[in-house]
Amino acid sequence: xxxxxxxxxxxxxxxxxxxxxxxxxxxxxLSDIALAIPPYTPTLDFSAGWEGFxxxxxxxxxxxxxxxxxxxxxxxxxxxxxQIAFIATVATLIVGYPIAYGMANAxxxxxxxxxxxVILPFxxxxxxxxxxxxxxxxxxxxxxxxxxxxxxxxxxxxxLNTNTAVYIGIVYTYLPFMILPIYSAxxxxxxxxxxxxxxxxxxRITAFWLVTVPLSKNGIIAGCFLVFIPTIGEFxxxxxxxxxxxxxIGKVLWEEFFNNRDWxxxxxxxxxxxxxxxxxxxxxxxxxxxxREADG
Amino acid sequence: MxxxxxxxxxxxxxxxxxxxxxxxKRFGDFIAIDNQSFDIxxxxxxxxxxxxxxGKTTMMRMLAGFEKPTEGTILLAGQDIAPIxxxxxxxNMMFQSYALFPHLSVWDNIAFGLxxxxxxxxxxAARVEEMLKLTRLEKFAKRKPHQISGGQRQRVxxxxxxxxxxxxxxxxxxxxxxxxxxxxxxxxxLMDIQEKTGTTFVIVTHDQExxxxxxxxxxxxxxxxIIQADTPARIYEMPNCVYVADFIGDVTIIEGRATKxxxxxxxxxxxxxxxxxxTTDKSFENGQTCHLAIRPEKVTITAERxxxxxxxxxxKILDIAYLGNLSTYHVxxxxxxxxxxxxxxxxxxxxxxxxxEDTVWLSWTETAGxxxxx
Ligand SMILES: Nc1ncnc2c1ncn2[C@@H]1O[C@H](COP(=O)(O)OP(=O)(O)O)[C@@H](O)[C@H]1O
Ligand SMILES: [Mg+2]
Numbered sequence: 001x002x003x004x005x006x007x008x009x010x011x012x013x014x015x016x017x018x019x020x021x022x023x024x025x026x027x028x029x030l031s032d033i034a035l036a037i038p039p040y041t042p043t044l045d046f047s048a049g050w051e052g053f054x055x056x057x058x059x060x061x062x063x064x065x066x067x068x069x070x071x072x073x074x075x076x077x078x079x080x081x082x083q084i085a086f087i088a089t090v091a092t093l094i095v096g097y098p099i100a101y102g103m104a105n106a107x108x109x110x111x112x113x114x115x116x117x118v119i120l121p122f123x124x125x126x127x128x129x130x131x132x133x134x135x136x137x138x139x140x141x142x143x144x145x146x147x148x149x150x151x152x153x154x155x156x157x158x159x160l161n162t163n164t165a166v167y168i169g170i171v172y173t174y175l176p177f178m179i180l181p182i183y184s185a186x187x188x189x190x191x192x193x194x195x196x197x198x199x200x201x202x203x204r205i206t207a208f209w210l211v212t213v214p215l216s217k218n219g220i221i222a223g224c225f226l227v228f229i230p231t232i233g234e235f236x237x238x239x240x241x242x243x244x245x246x247x248x249i250g251k252v253l254w255e256e257f258f259n260n261r262d263w264x265x266x267x268x269x270x271x272x273x274x275x276x277x278x279x280x281x282x283x284x285x286x287x288x289x290x291x292r293e294a295d296g
Numbered sequence: 297m298x299x300x301x302x303x304x305x306x307x308x309x310x311x312x313x314x315x316x317x318x319x320x321k322r323f324g325d326f327i328a329i330d331n332q333s334f335d336i337x338x339x340x341x342x343x344x345x346x347x348x349x350x351g352k353t354t355m356m357r358m359l360a361g362f363e364k365p366t367e368g369t370i371l372l373a374g375q376d377i378a379p380i381x382x383x384x385x386x387x388n389m390m391f392q393s394y395a396l397f398p399h400l401s402v403w404d405n406i407a408f409g410l411x412x413x414x415x416x417x418x419x420x421a422a423r424v425e426e427m428l429k430l431t432r433l434e435k436f437a438k439r440k441p442h443q444i445s446g447g448q449r450q451r452v453x454x455x456x457x458x459x460x461x462x463x464x465x466x467x468x469x470x471x472x473x474x475x476x477x478x479x480x481x482x483x484x485x486l487m488d489i490q491e492k493t494g495t496t497f498v499i500v501t502h503d504q505e506x507x508x509x510x511x512x513x514x515x516x517x518x519x520x521x522i523i524q525a526d527t528p529a530r531i532y533e534m535p536n537c538v539y540v541a542d543f544i545g546d547v548t549i550i551e552g553r554a555t556k557x558x559x560x561x562x563x564x565x566x567x568x569x570x571x572x573x574x575t576t577d578k579s580f581e582n583g584q585t586c587h588l589a590i591r592p593e594k595v596t597i598t599a600e601r602x603x604x605x606x607x608x609x610x611x612k613i614l615d616i617a618y619l620g621n622l623s624t625y626h627v628x629x630x631x632x633x634x635x636x637x638x639x640x641x642x643x644x645x646x647x648x649x650x651x652x653e654d655t656v657w658l659s660w661t662e663t664a665g666x667x668x669x670x
Contacts, residue, residue: 190393190395192391192392192393192395193395193397195360195362195382195389195391195395196389196391196395196396196397197397197408198361198362198381198382198383199360199361199382199383199387199388199389199457200383200388200408200409200412200456200460201383201384201409201412201413201460202383202412203383206412210408211397214399215398215399217399294398294442
């Protein structure tokens, strides 16, 4: 009985906070747009009883999903989101790995400080931090002023409102998610393994590729998923830093909801997004599981 | 019948494989190795023995190339090894923690060093198979290190460090993690492998019995210095100082003053007690403080005063340590001095002669004790 209660709590939590909202979104995605509040039909009318429920079910259909296939905006947005998320993840890895490596090899008494510096940005509002990048990257921004000042460039660079700005924003925002799992993998790495590799004839660099990288693999995979998964649906960064050409599904979703007030289509977009995300989420979980098995 | 004894250290014509020349290693102000000079010969099984923190690992790490001497030089086959990085030395090390690569199978762990030499694939495979056979690991070739037992892991580490056929193999407390029985088996296995491969082994241990079992010579260390480096028998029978005598095996140390008499010395160890006798080839001044070190197995225990014994003292049994095959009696003299006597338990427990509080005589010969300087 106690066991059941223990299990019931997280299940109830998942049910209330994930499954129920998902079912609501799914239901809206099967409805039709209407000029009403809420702006879709049908709505479930409990007073009509069983007959009413049957009529309600009968009114649901897959029209919105069919609509998504007719306009190539949607699949292009999905693809472009995946592409941007992929490139941004690789970029975050390239920036994050050396930082994690440096942290793991720093003297012991420095590590807590470095760790705090990595986490520190989380203590200020995400929105403000992304806005700050507008000030840095704009044509008259600090970056251009600085580069013009030291004479590296003669014309200001156009970075804001391009995909480059989006990548910068994503790398900046999600860097801690990349650093922390890699750092924790590198920190556990036994230094004598590297000495053993050298002893057996490796140069420092070969030892890094043959020992350090494989042994931080799980950290790399975890970090990549932690960046990739939320980036696909990212909305704030592309709308603040991206341009008209930056096509991301999060932005499309927002526009469907708030500009077009087409809740059913927006919900259909969200349901498909969720289905796309399930694959990397499952892969991520499997990696974590493997990691736990290797540790245990 | 004469048998050639392996003792290159006695032969001035043999060139040592390794020479430490006034080697000092400092970590900041701390002196880990203090101006040491000694030689290790090819095909030796050289043991470094000493308490924790005395500098054994530091010595090994200098040989492997992970530390450089602060002063002095180390020669390997006549060549200064200081400028040679670890990956270019004909030296392999078996790490205290084994340091097996957790992401590689047993097979790949053993092949790791061979692959770095860009050997042909089939040559690598042949060598790995040979090593697996030598260490009896054939059945575990495909397993990962976490899927085998501690003893097997230790053998993988050994196979991996032997695979490249190094001139010199360094073993840092290789058997530390094994239980007593497995440890003993492995010690003999190590000696066997050393004989088969002809590799020079330097082994670090803090277990004196292990050092005595496997080594051709044992170097007893303390505070960054080698106190005595000699064959196990000489270390045991002829320690050159109280520290070595005390560190190796069980011993009773009696402090006294030496007086020359005849071909030996009389040792006055307590007011009003008859002196003890010992012969030695060292020379002491009259009245010089000395220590007499006596191994317990050389002390006979009897109920009556033995006839004609060079040394005989009476005392009361304070304690009996039963070790199965042996028993050690701790006998307290009226002066408070405790002397240990060890005898083989050839009789059953119930028929033993002596028990607690019995008054007994202890006796030993002139040559049984080793006379050491103050
Ligand atoms: N890298 C280092 N930095 C500072 N001190 C060290 C270092 N390595 C070893 N030491 C010190 O040198 C001494 C000898 O260490 P070590 O050779 O590991 O001893 P052992 O192996 O005999 O137990 C110890 O007191 C240890 O603290
Ligand atoms: Mg050590």
